[in-house]
Amino acid sequence: MLLCKVEEQLVYTKNEEGMAQLLEDAFSSLKVEFGKAFKSLIQSYTIPDIFQLQKFFQSLSRRSFSP
Known part of the structure; x- marks a missing residue:
């Protein structure tokens, strides 16, 4: 919308x-x-959400990806 006005x-x-x-x-x-x-996005996350994300990324880093 803003770009249309500028154009x-x-x-x-x-x-x-x-x-x-x-x-x-x-x-x-x-x-x-x-x-x-x-x-707004940051404020919408709660502390438990952040801990869940942290656990998720930690679990990903522990996995070994082999072809």
């Missing part, structure tokens, strides 16, 4: 400085949105 604005922006500013603003917005999503 529309780029069509109407004729100079390079304007385009560069639009792209900078878009990437800043993406970083903010990614940060919010990542924070």
